[in-house]
Amino acid sequence: MIRKHAFRYITLGLIGLYVVVPMYATVQFSLEGGYHGKLSFAAYSQGFSQPGLGSSIITSIEVALGAMVLTLALLVPTIIFVNLRLPRWRSILEAVSLLPLGIPPIVIIVGVLGVYNKLPNWIIVSPVILVLLYVVLALPYSYRAIDAGVRSIDLHTLVEAGRSMGAGWGKLFARVLFPNLRSGILAASFLVVALSLGEYAVASLLLPTQPTFPVFLASVETTGVYLSVALSVIALAVTWGLLAAISLFGSGRRRSSATAAAVAGADGPDEPLAEVVAPSLAAQAVE
Numbered sequence: 477m478i479r480k481h482a483f484r485y486i487t488l489g490l491i492g493l494y495v496v497v498p499m500y501a502t503v504q505f506s507l508e509g510g511y512h513g514k515l516s517f518a519a520y521s522q523g524f525s526q527p528g529l530g531s532s533i534i535t536s537i538e539v540a541l542g543a544m545v546l547t548l549a550l551l552v553p554t555i556i557f558v559n560l561r562l563p564r565w566r567s568i569l570e571a572v573s574l575l576p577l578g579i580p581p582i583v584i585i586v587g588v589l590g591v592y593n594k595l596p597n598w599i600i601v602s603p604v605i606l607v608l609l610y611v612v613l614a615l616p617y618s619y620r621a622i623d624a625g626v627r628s629i630d631l632h633t634l635v636e637a638g639r640s641m642g643a644g645w646g647k648l649f650a651r652v653l654f655p656n657l658r659s660g661i662l663a664a665s666f667l668v669v670a671l672s673l674g675e676y677a678v679a680s681l682l683l684p685t686q687p688t689f690p691v692f693l694a695s696v697e698t699t700g701v702y703l704s705v706a707l708s709v710i711a712l713a714v715t716w717g718l719l720a721a722i723s724l725f726g727s728g729r730r731r732s733s734a735t736a737a738a739v740a741g742a743d744g745p746d747e748p749l750a751e752v753v754a755p756s757l758a759a760q761a762v763e
Contacts (some may be wrong), residue, residue: 482735490507499712506706521707529707532692533714535603538674539679539688540606547618547668555619555626556653560635565624573619576612584612585681602753605682610672617671618664625660665722673715689714 510727512624523529558565576584587607592600597683599605638648654661676690687695689711 483538497534500703503709506709508702517704519700520710522700522703523706523710526703526707528687528692528698532687532689535686536673536689537714538653539603539606539610542603543610543614543672544665544668546607546724547611547621547664551619551622551664552657552661555558555622556631556649559626559631569619570623573615575615577616581613582681583679584609586679588612589682601685602681603683603686603688606672606688607677609678609682610668610675613675614668614671617667621663621667622657622660623665625657628660631657662723666719669722670715671676671720673711673718 479644504515506519507517520732554569554672558569589600592605592608601609631653634652638652643652672696674690675688676694680686680691684691692712693704693707
């Protein structure tokens with residue numbers, strides 16, 4: 477047991493060093509700023525004074541949040557419906573979700589421009605076009621994250637119990653399904669946001685007049701090495717802050733877990749957990 481815990485701590489420590497040491501070196505390098513070992517925030521001051529920095533960060537955050545919301549709005553109901561009513565279509569959806577991995581991004585861009593060419597200009601020449609495209613690019617990752625969450629629960633039992641007790645679909649999802657799918661939804665949100673905040677090629681080709689932060693960073697990297705490193709640290713801080721905000725927003729005590737533990741403890745461990753918990757969750761949904 478001691479060896480097992482020691483191996484675990486050593487592994488986590490090595491992984492932590494693998495992440496922390498480069499980050500520490502990056503921050504220290506950005507603070508040196510060419511002052512011969514003396515720490516200075518001059519590079520950060522220069523970075524914050526760059527014209528277009530604030531607008532590029534706002535554009536990236538808007539695109540990331542828009543792609544996240546649209547992805548969840550499309551995939552969560554679709555995956556739930558397919559698992560409930562059309563289980564034979566699951567393999568087809570899995571194959572379709574993998575297509576963005578096999579198609580080069582430039583081909584996707586040309587296809588998107590051809591399809592969306594007849595749409596209004598406020599879509600073509602605005603960040604909306606990036607939102608639509610990032611939903612497609614993140615599909616292989618977001619689909620599997622949500623689908624894994626749906627398959628980890630007894631969806632049919634929960635839905636049938638809630639519907640039999642008179643709960644509408646909206647209340648059933650908010651009070652019964654969402655608490656059980658929270659981990660999958662959060663994982664999909666993280667993946668979409670991370671991809672949207674760090675993507676450069678598509679944004680530079682589709683939206684050169686209103687650059688996102690990666691495009692802005694590439695445009696100023698020739699100004700100075702310390703400035704580009706400082707802006708990279710700012711980008712990491714913005715990304716981590718947004719992901720932390722999403723995690724805090726989606727976290728919280730799971731009412732379903734507490735109900736499951738209470739009911740399972742009362743009725744004994746022999747009865748299937750989903751059959752025990754579902755009526756209690758459904759009863760809460762109609763309250």
